[in-house]
Amino acid sequence: MSSAHRFDRGHTDDLMSYLAASPSPYHAVANTAERLEKAGFRRIEETDAWDASTGGKYVTRGGAVIAWYVPEGATPATPFRIVGAHTDSPNLRVKPLPDTGALGWRQVAVEIYGGTLLNTWLDRDLGLSGRVTLRDGTHRLVNVDRPLLRVPQLAIHLDRGVNNDxxxxxxxxxxxxxWGLGEPREGDLIRFVGEETGVDAGEIAGWDLMTHSVEPPAYLGRDRELLAGPRMDNLLSVHAGTAALLAAIGSEGLPSIPVLAAFDHEENGSQSDTGAEGPLLGTVLERSVYARGGTYEDRARAFAGTICLSSDTGHAVHPNYGERHEPGHHPVPNGGPILKVNVNQRYATDGSGRAVFAAACERAGVPWQHFVSNNSMPCGTTIGPITAARHGIATVDIGVACLSMHSARELCGADDPHLLAAALTAFLEG
Incomplete structure (x- = not known):
């Protein structure tokens, strides 16, 4: 497929801005919330009583955001149509006692988060992002988006066999x-973060900080038909889901309630209060049903009719490692979103889900592809099976084909983000 045929420059340009502005899950949530607010959604606190009003609403908790739109005429038993995704990406996260060093170097102690491709973090200019928690319980976002840290690789002269072994x-x-020279000093990093954030270091009671590559997203290739950038697994899907939700609410006579559910902690198993295995999604959906005067019977009927598209990146066929892929299924960039299938339930897709996804792509005029793992290779997983099992909701696993998944910098087709968003919009319109 030529870039001239499908390429929506506006959507991909916007994705690039979103990626650059979202170096941590907390920034992704804040940027998503800002877009929702501009579209007329209102934030609801979990500690408040909820009402039966129609329109757009959302809740945030840490690195997770759930947004939904109740159309006019919705009943307590009206089903939901959910786009599920996650806000976190593998990276290096700051330890509780961060100030360390050796042999005249000042360093920052980090813990490996998720299934990180470690070598991609070497010799790369890194910034620092996340949030700090103040003594009064409030949070401040942190984004030092300039070269601050670096994990230096050992020179080949001191590791002569590295290219062979x-x-x-x-x-x-x-x-x-x-991040500097000299002896490490206790409290140095947090004092620096306080200065950068505009708060007194003595007011900082806790932190959730991480590194990020400061190199911005960029088009790649002779025809600029590829997109290189950080955190596309899985902010590409969060961005597409947000765009789809905002597009879908303009449709007349929505038969279901469109939902965006973006979770944290997918990269380390989803077991948290903001992860897909926690109760957050189920609680939000149930409270929506009950706020509209529903009973448990209405809740059961709504959930029985609900469908979730779990959107996450998948593997494009790699030109240098073709033998690692299933020989009959070779997803390619700019070939449209992929339908992920694994009969061992690492993905939640079945034949009925395939029909739902195919119908959405057909309505959107979007091509799509299949992905299945080589039988000799273990298969990854997503929030899809967790969502299906946790809430009894029919779930379909989809996404965008990419290379270098879990690298500090990933690669996909520049058309595919727009094609995914179009398919998700058609799905939410139902």
């Missing part, structure tokens, strides 16, 4: 970034 990295010994 392979790079071997010890997570504890070799992944500690440097």
């Amino acid at each position: 392979g790079l071997k990295l010890d997570k504890q010994r070799h992944m500690t970034p440097v």
Whole structure:
């Protein structure tokens, strides 16, 4: 498919801005909430009583956001149509006692988060982002978006066999970034963060900080038909889901309640109060039903008719490692979104889900592809099976084909973000 045929520059440009402005899950939630507010959605506190009003609403908790739109005429038993995604990405996260160093170097102690491709974080200019918690319980976002840290690789002169024997990295010994010279001083990093954030370091009671590559997203290739950037797994889906939700609410006579559910902690198992295995989504949907005067019977009917598209990145066929892929299924960039299938339930898709996804793509005029893993290779998983099992909701796993998944910088087709958003919009319109 040529870029001239499908390429929606506006959507992909906007995605690039969103990625650059969202170096942490907390920033992704804040940026998503800002877009929802501009479209007329209103934030609801979980501690408040909810009402039966129609229109757009959303809740945030940490690195998770759930937004939904109740159309006129919705009953307590009206089903939901959900786009599920996650806000977190593998990276290096700051430890509770961050100030460390050795041999005249000041360093920052980090813990490996998720299934990180460690070598992609070497010799890369890194910033620092996340949030700090103040003594009064409020939070402040942190984004030091300039070269601050670096994990230096050992020179080839000191590791002569690296190109033949392979790079071997010890997570504890070799992944500690440097950020200056001299002896480490206790409290130094948090004092610096306080200065950058405009708060007194003495007011900072806790932090959730992480590194990010400061290199911005960019078009790549002779025809600029590829997109390179950080955190596309899985902010690409969060961005597309947000765009789809805002597009869908303009449709007349919505037969269901469109929902965006973007969770945190997918990359380490989803077991948290903001992860897909927690109760957040179920609680929000149930409270919506009950706020509209529903009973448990209405809740059961609404959930029985609900469908979720779990959107996450998947593997494009790799030109240098073709043998690692299933020989009959080779998703390619700009071939449209992928339908993920695994009969062992690492993905939640079944034949009925395939029909739902195919119908949405057909309505949107979007091509789509299949993905299935090579039988000899273990298959990854997503929030899809968790959502299906946790809430009894029919779920379909989809996404965008990419290379370098879990790298500090990933690669996909520049058309595919727009094609995914179009398919998700058609799905939410139902």
